[in-house]
Amino acid sequence: MRILIMGGTRFVGFHFARAALAAGHDVTVLHRGRSGAHLLPDATHLIADRDADLSLLRGRSWDATVDVSAYFPRQIRHLADALDPGAAGRCLLISSMAVYDTPGAPAFTEDSPLLPADGPEPDAVTATSYGPLKVRCERAAREAFGPDTLLVRPTYVIGPQDYTHRFDYWVRRLARGGEVLAPGRSDAPVQVVDARDLAAWMLALLEQGASGAYHAATPPPFTMGDLLGAVASAVAPAGTTLTWVDDDFLRAADVPDRALPLWTTDPLIRATGTADPTAALATGLKLRPVADTARDIAPFEPLPETLTPSQEAGLLTAWRQR
Numbered sequence: 001m002r003i004l005i006m007g008g009t010r011f012v013g014f015h016f017a018r019a020a021l022a023a024g025h026d027v028t029v030l031h032r033g034r035s036g037a038h039l040l041p042d043a044t045h046l047i048a049d050r051d052a053d054l055s056l057l058r059g060r061s062w063d064a065t066v067d068v069s070a071y072f073p074r075q076i077r078h079l080a081d082a083l084d085p086g087a088a089g090r091c092l093l094i095s096s097m098a099v100y101d102t103p104g105a106p107a108f109t110e111d112s113p114l115l116p117a118d119g120p121e122p123d124a125v126t127a128t129s130y131g132p133l134k135v136r137c138e139r140a141a142r143e144a145f146g147p148d149t150l151l152v153r154p155t156y157v158i159g160p161q162d163y164t165h166r167f168d169y170w171v172r173r174l175a176r177g178g179e180v181l182a183p184g185r186s187d188a189p190v191q192v193v194d195a196r197d198l199a200a201w202m203l204a205l206l207e208q209g210a211s212g213a214y215h216a217a218t219p220p221p222f223t224m225g226d227l228l229g230a231v232a233s234a235v236a237p238a239g240t241t242l243t244w245v246d247d248d249f250l251r252a253a254d255v256p257d258r259a260l261p262l263w264t265t266d267p268l269i270r271a272t273g274t275a276d277p278t279a280a281l282a283t284g285l286k287l288r289p290v291a292d293t294a295r296d297i298a299p300f301e302p303l304p305e306t307l308t309p310s311q312e313a314g315l316l317t318a319w320r321q322r
Contacts, residue, residue, distance in 0.1 A: 009036030
């Protein structure tokens with residue numbers, strides 16, 4: 001196949017491009033030239049800003065277009081306008097679990113109600129606009145590229161080259177050992193998917209000629225306790241312990257979500273951590289153990305918004321003395 005990737009030099013896009021190249025496909029990557037191009041020497045690189053002039057797409061065609069970088073529906077409409085009729089081939093859009101309204105029950109499927117997304121289009125991506133914008137992106141993709149458009153809705157994506165370092169924080173912290181502050185409840189639902197598994201499966205969907213919407217996530221029930229336990233089994237030294245500190249205490253201490261990645265008290269985010277990936281598994285999604293992903297994460301420096309060792313120690317002391 002001839003595949004156009006919108007983005008493709010960072011994280012999910014990079015792993016997809018590498019998987020497609022390894023499988024012998026002809027890959028074109030459109031990006032701004034700011035990162036990762038040297039890691040994909042066998043791809044064709046088109047340097048452009050998707051929000052600006054895309055005239056370099058004229059006169060070219062592909063069998064599939066994979067959009068990993070659309071946050072606004074106007075970006076999808078702009079891409080469709082820039083391409084010759086039919087030049088995109090089958091479209092695969094990376095969406096998000098954030099498209100859902102609060103699911104009514106665990107193990108919800110892809111036909112669960114979506115967030116309302118009407119009225120003026122937000123002009124910025126925020127915590128409240130992200131989900132509705134992704135709903136609009138899905139709608140715009142189907143309108144522009146047809147009902148056979150593939151919609152991939154991943155949960156938290158983890159693995160090498162993750163620039164958010166959300167999962168990486170826990171790998172680094174548990175590798176340091178000692179008493180580890182574990183946020184909230186051990187049975188709080190959370191789901192993850194390794195970017196490499198996601199990429200390989202996305203390629204399989206295109207090769208199969210699949211269409212429709214799919215979840216990409218760990219089968220529920222999967223919890224923060226399961227996740228931290230898996231990471232600990234892979235990287236933690238002997239004697240490492242987890243101390244679970246409840247949500248109310250952390251909120252009273254003004255600890256923001258980003259300080260302890262993958263922790264949230266948002267009921268909507270928690271509810272969407274129980275998605276049913278049966279449809280994806282039936283089409284070939286294969287999920288490696290979380291412990292294996294943890295072993296593949298390289299050490300990195302602490303991010304400024306996560307807990308420092310002294311902050312963590314202070315919270316643990318206050319928790320014991322409450």
